[in-house]
Amino acid sequence: MNVKIAIVDDNSFLIHAIKEKLSFFDDITVKYTALNGSELLQQLEESHNLDLILMDIEMPVLNGIETTQFVKQKYPQIKIIMLTAFDNDENIFNAIKAGADGYLLKEIDPELLHNGIRETLNGGAAMNPSIALKTLKLLRNPNSIENERDKEEISLSKREIEVLEQLSKGLSYTVIADNLFLSPSTVRKHIENIYKKLQVHSKIEAVQKARNHNLI
């Protein structure tokens, strides 16, 4: 089976180097290349018939972490392997949080890169041994992550939090209304307001976002 991939890197020379590495393998086709995240997103708008993205992290306009978040939100079926020169803990953790399926270093051998791509498409995860070690350390010591606090202040009212909690249990409007001794109309209105505040458009997104911000 032929694999369609994209390469995103702000250094066009490096894009070329990666293409070169992959040129040995005829089961991989580089369908897109982009110099930053928003360029990639534009291309995906036109056609998202793509299997995997090799993504740099440090890029202008839209960096690799942000881009990964966007792509995974909209096209979760597309696998993403971070391919970067840096391997500091923060990048790794943020990339994982953003939904990356692997994390490799640019100096990687062509064969290992090829293996990593295949393994990732096969439902595994590609990782440098040094990166793997860092993820193990992060798992052992979860406290080392809790540093980054939320920047944007989301303030939901007490009632809205209550509604959100009920929502998170998978209850319907009418049941929530019944539970909180409210009219269904009121519950709907609360949920409308919650959506506006969280800037989401569905129950699932609301619950997800609320969880990520420790609101519930």
Added chain:
Amino acid sequence: MNVKIAIVDDNSFLIHAIKEKLSFFDDITVKYTALNGSELLQQLEESHNLDLILMDIEMPVLNGIETTQFVKQKYPQIKIIMLTAFDNDENIFNAIKAGADGYLLKEIDPELLHNGIRETLNGGAAMNPSIALKTLKLLRNPNSIENERDKEEISLSKREIEVLEQLSKGLSYTVIADNLFLSPSTVRKHIENIYKKLQVHSKIEAVQKARNHNLI
């Protein structure tokens, strides 16, 4: 440089099989073998001039997790790779907590095992791609470690998992269909089947349950 390793497994036949696999590589010497943890600890008492241990998990007397804890406590310089047939989340997480430097499955190719040993001694971590993926999921969703027991009964197909992943992003049927190049009818059918298997009745419940069981 010659590497001195130990193999700990309650199945002497499997010890032999691993030795066989490693016999191709003349930079590795199997110094000890043991049928359980305490046997290994005794041997280490006499001489702990050892680089790395390949450790089974399920063993009588002293299991692999406990043994790893002991060894890492007393001889932190000795690397330990879990080498086991099972890869359930609880084992992985406990092994990591105990201080394991890698986690491989017994069916691994000789070359990859050799690589894993070398990488680990080189300051990295050895991991199967499937294990790597599990560690990533654990990092993303740390509360999903408890509920492993009742997972046996839940078996979703690969396609169903894909659909669930899309669901979890809050996408609608039509968008999911578009992303996976399926008809909306098919997506609906998949979701129907998922609901039956998970015994739930809404998107949120499905995503919740899937998360708790580390299916996504």
Added chain:
DNA sequence: CACACAATAGGGCAGATGACGTATTGGATA
């Protein structure tokens, strides 16, 4: 060779949901 089952696809229907309106009340705050 059956048989089971995953993956695909479509039809139909009742009820739920999301997004828009409007409106009243009471408490907080400028």
Added chain:
DNA sequence: TATCCAATACGTCATCTGCCCTATTGTGTG
């Protein structure tokens, strides 16, 4: 005091969702 806003409530409408039905194709297993 005047204004803001949370909390309450209702109406409408297009769309989505959950649940029922049937059906074909391919793969794998006993």
